[in-house]
Amino acid sequence: MAPADELTPDVDPAEFVELVAPAMRQAASIARALEGRVQNTPKEGEPTAVKQALTVADTATQEALLVPLAEHFPHVALEAEEDTETARMFPREGPVRVVCDPIDGTLHSYLRGEGPYGVLVGLERRGRYDAALVALPREGLFYDAVRGRGARACRAGGEPGAARFYELGTRVLVSHGMPEAVFEAVRAAGFDPLPACGGAVAVAPLVKGVRAGLRWGSAPEGISIRGRIGLLIAREAGLHVRALGLRDFPDDVSTFEPGLVVARDEADLDVLDAALALARP
Structure with missing residues (x-):
């Protein structure tokens, strides 16, 4: 058979x-x-x-x-x-x-x-x-x-x-439920945080006026299987898709990862990762 x-x-x-x-x-x-x-x-x-x-x-x-x-x-x-x-x-x-x-x-x-x-x-x-x-x-x-x-x-x-890139904006899409410390860190970096759903965070830099996206997914699921759908679009568009600590975010649907940074400009990664780290319990 x-x-x-x-x-x-x-x-x-x-x-x-x-x-x-x-x-x-x-x-x-x-x-x-x-x-x-x-x-x-x-x-x-x-x-x-x-x-x-x-x-x-x-x-x-x-x-x-x-x-x-x-x-x-x-x-x-x-x-x-x-x-x-x-x-x-x-x-x-x-x-x-x-x-x-x-x-x-x-x-x-x-x-x-x-x-x-x-x-x-x-x-x-x-x-x-x-x-x-x-x-x-x-x-x-x-x-x-x-x-x-x-x-x-x-x-x-x-x-x-x-998919095209627009002039770099100042907005950063931040997933719902993030602590205020993350928003404050994004503002301190000179950016404008805006709450958004996880699917929007995944493709954030493709939206006009948006520079990057940050997401934190709580245990035990972390970034969910649904929350990873848009990451294929981000990767195929040439965006940086990173886990907390700026490791490459897993390409599969099941490896546990709680943090996500999606950015267009590599120069933004360090400050965004530092802001995301403030979401860690």
Whole structure:
């Protein structure tokens, strides 16, 4: 009998991006249209308010992503944030997995308006992402990448092109829950910290006016599997992607790392790493 991996059809990462990109735009439009019009209906059994946060927008956005996935890639395993009807159609385990977060930053960014929120989809094969898509609906920005083929970006209604660098800004996106000491250190370095969801932090230097991103993920998970989706885009765009201590951040989806620095300018790394270290318990 053939191994399970041989029985599961593979997914071409470039084809995956092209087929999922229209669904990303629809999902972002749904999230944007419902922004400010939905209430938090907390999920039961989750340990924190952040994990509990759930809105109609989360489920509607996820369904917009999963319906075309079910049509084109019904055999892939799925790691989805919400327990929706379409999510139950996919296997939970397999050699090829799609990871989806329909609204990253539901509580702080989406409901409270504290910085950018995101829509995230990644294609994981052999323990690492080979394709990634990130949307920042409020900013009207869309990013995608295929491993080894570079990163692309576009605005709502536009056609994707090679991700570009803007003039270095002063903003630094900082993940929610960071201690005030981190914000103070960023300000002392001459930058302007802005709270943001993890997906936005991962692609921060690709946003006009934003210089870098900082994130801290608490144990036991550290930077989560969803929080790593945008890092493929960052790497393919040529950004610095570092763990605490300025080590290269792991390329896989599971190696534990609590700290993340994403920057365009190598000269910023030391001061950003010093600020991030203040988040350590």
